[in-house]
Amino acid sequence: MTKEINFRLTKVLATCGTVSQFPQADPARPEIVLTGKSNVGKSTLINALAGSKKLAYTSQTPGKTRLIIFFEVDDALRLVDVPGYGYAKVSSDARDKYSDLTNDYLTGDRPLAHILLLLDARHKPGAHDWQLMDWLQALGHPWSVVLTKSDKLSRQKLLEQKKLVRNLIAAKFSLDEDAIIVTGVSAVKGGGILELRQFLSSLINARAKRTD
Numbered sequence: 400m401t402k403e404i405n406f407r408l409t410k411v412l413a414t415c416g417t418v419s420q421f422p423q424a425d426p427a428r429p430e431i432v433l434t435g436k437s438n439v440g441k442s443t444l445i446n447a448l449a450g451s452k453k454l455a456y457t458s459q460t461p462g463k464t465r466l467i468i469f470f471e472v473d474d475a476l477r478l479v480d481v482p483g484y485g486y487a488k489v490s491s492d493a494r495d496k497y498s499d500l501t502n503d504y505l506t507g508d509r510p511l512a513h514i515l516l517l518l519d520a521r522h523k524p525g526a527h528d529w530q531l532m533d534w535l536q537a538l539g540h541p542w543s544v545v546l547t548k549s550d551k552l553s554r555q556k557l558l559e560q561k562k563l564v565r566n567l568i569a570a571k572f573s574l575d576e577d578a579i580i581v582t583g584v585s586a587v588k589g590g591g592i593l594e595l596r597q598f599l600s601s602l603i604n605a606r607a608k609r610t611d
């Protein structure tokens with residue numbers, strides 16, 4: 400049966416600085432990761448999905464979220480906010496304990512349903528974004544792109560940017576363009592938030608059907 404997921408029922412489950420603080424993995428609560436460059440809008444997007452202004456801590460100063468924060472949504476899924484820089488396995492110079500933590504999370508035995516890679520709608524993917532995409536491809540995790548801060552662009556420009564990002568990723572990984580999902584959101588104006596909730600709900604429901 401398809402379950403309607405109520406994103407307003409989102410609460411903080413755990414704030415983790417070490418692997419031992421991760422909540423016990425629960426296959427009935429698949430995990431959706433939000434990652435991307437610092438300041439791209441991960442925490443703001445979690446708040447927008449949840450319809451709450453103060454669930455996830457947001458900041459004007461990049462790099463504020465240095466912990467992995469698990470949010471539980473309607474007893475149905477978990478949103479996981481991971482620090483978005485210094486991807487340990489791919490950039491040896493950028494190693495720090497936070498990226499090690501992200502690495503431990505992504506390579507650990509978690510019920511990982513999907514990764515949302517957030518990119519600023521105004522910019523092309525940067526070196527770190529490509530490193531992360533390489534890494535996700537290597538790990539074999541399903542992922543897609545969310546263009547954030549879409550309110551900073553016209554509708555037309557947003558469409559063009561979606562197409563550009565899809566083209567770039569398809570070319571880099573020799574993928575079919577149709578296989579690359581790129582959505583746009585504005586946490587400020589609310590654009591794309593309903594669609595993203597629906598996308599995540601359908602992922603979770605499809606997963607539940609497979610494991611029935």
Ligand SMILES: Nc1nc2c(ncn2[C@@H]2O[C@H](COP(=O)(O)OP(=O)(O)OP(=O)(O)O)[C@@H](O)[C@H]2O)c(=O)[nH]1
Binds near residue numbers: 438550
């Ligand atoms: N205009 C606009 N600004 C946004 C949007 N989303 C986030 N921002 C702003 O971008 C800044 C960074 O947002 P955060 O949500 O803290 O970013 P983050 O990715 O969690 O950052 P770190 O935790 O530091 O990695 C804040 O000033 C937000 O208000 C959006 O959709 N539109």
Ligand SMILES: [Mg+2]
Binds near residue numbers: 441442456464
């Ligand atoms: Mg944050």
